[in-house]
Amino acid sequence: MRIKFALVFAALALWISRVQAGLVANGSFEAATNATTLSYISLSSGSTNIPGWTTTNAELTWDGPAIGLTPPLTAAQGSDFLDLSGLHDASPYGAVFQTLATTIGQPYEVSFELGSDTYYDSYYSGGASFAAPAVTVSLNGVAAFSATNNFPTLSNYWHTWTFEFTASAASTKLMLTGTTAARVAYIGLDNVTVTAVGPTLAIGLTAPDSVVVSWVNTAGYTLYTNNNLNTSNWVAYAGTVTNFTGTNRVTISPAKGDLFFRLSDP
Numbered sequence: 421m422r423i424k425f426a427l428v429f430a431a432l433a434l435w436i437s438r439v440q441a442g443l444v445a446n447g448s449f450e451a452a453t454n455a456t457t458l459s460y461i462s463l464s465s466g467s468t469n470i471p472g473w474t475t476t477n478a479e480l481t482w483d484g485p486a487i488g489l490t491p492p493l494t495a496a497q498g499s500d501f502l503d504l505s506g507l508h509d510a511s512p513y514g515a516v517f518q519t520l521a522t523t524i525g526q527p528y529e530v531s532f533e534l535g536s537d538t539y540y541d542s543y544y545s546g547g548a549s550f551a552a553p554a555v556t557v558s559l560n561g562v563a564a565f566s567a568t569n570n571f572p573t574l575s576n577y578w579h580t581w582t583f584e585f586t587a588s589a590a591s592t593k594l595m596l597t598g599t600t601a602a603r604v605a606y607i608g609l610d611n612v613t614v615t616a617v618g619p620t621l622a623i624g625l626t627a628p629d630s631v632v633v634s635w636v637n638t639a640g641y642t643l644y645t646n647n648n649l650n651t652s653n654w655v656a657y658a659g660t661v662t663n664f665t666g667t668n669r670v671t672i673s674p675a676k677g678d679l680f681f682r683l684s685d686p
Contacts, residue, residue: 442614443521443522443528443615445473445518446472448496448497448500448611449470449473449610450471450500451471451500461482462479462506462507463480463481463514465478470482474518476515476516476595477512477514478506478508478512478515478598479507479508479514480513480514480515481502481503481507482502483495483501483502483503484500491539492576493608495610498610501608501609502514502516503608504598504608504609505553505600509544509604509605510603511600511601513598516609517593517594517596518593518594519592520592520593520594521590522587522591523587523639523640524588524589525587525637525639526586526616526638527586527587527617527618527638528586528615528617529582529613529615530557530584530613531612531614531615532581532609532613533578533579533581533609533610534554534555534581535577535579535608535610536552536579536606537606537608538550539575540604541604541605542572543604544605550572551604552571552572553600553606553607553608554566554599554601555567555596555597555599556596557594558593558594558597559585559593559594560588560592560593561593561595578608594612594614596612618683619683620635621634621683622634626671629673630672630673631671632669632671633670634670636666637663641684642656642657642683642684642685643668643670644681647677647678647680648678657670
């Protein structure tokens, strides 16, 4: 009974390591001039007008608060946003990319907001049918995630999409491309972020008196222990840490008393 009691409290003490600073430059496509003070700018493939980004694949528009459309379209974050359908409103649609400095073996979370609108995305059917805007995210040239805003009744709508990946190189080219098959008049993109995320601890009972603490091996993270959460006496674990197929493991045997664990990347 004492072992079970300790395990419950250990599980409650799991520390999800802090999310680190974002890697994307100008993820909300802001600028002091250009689209911020104008209605929109049409950018052809290869443009570097948007700070931090390069356009590719096809023409797109960089839209600001003075765009003046009826019905209106506004940014999800800040003042400016992209419309990957551009002025041509047909496939192939526009894309943007930038190269990020990443750490091999480090997990990252990608987040972005995809915009859709019931009027503009039904425009070419005369309002008869809604063509859902879609975006594909590629990492170093390989498609990693796709998102589709299938919300046919919503206007000026932004939906947040997220996924995780583990870096396999010291740099990662992040590219977001409009991929809607049908003809649409709007594929919104805004608020793109990439953040390093910490691994999660798992604690399990492997024998009547043994506990295993495990986590994905991630550069920079150290296991700390404390036997009293009312104190700040967290110390680096001094025992043996084994690694099996990319997972770190610590075995506590026999498991006696209260012992709490957390991972930290100081």
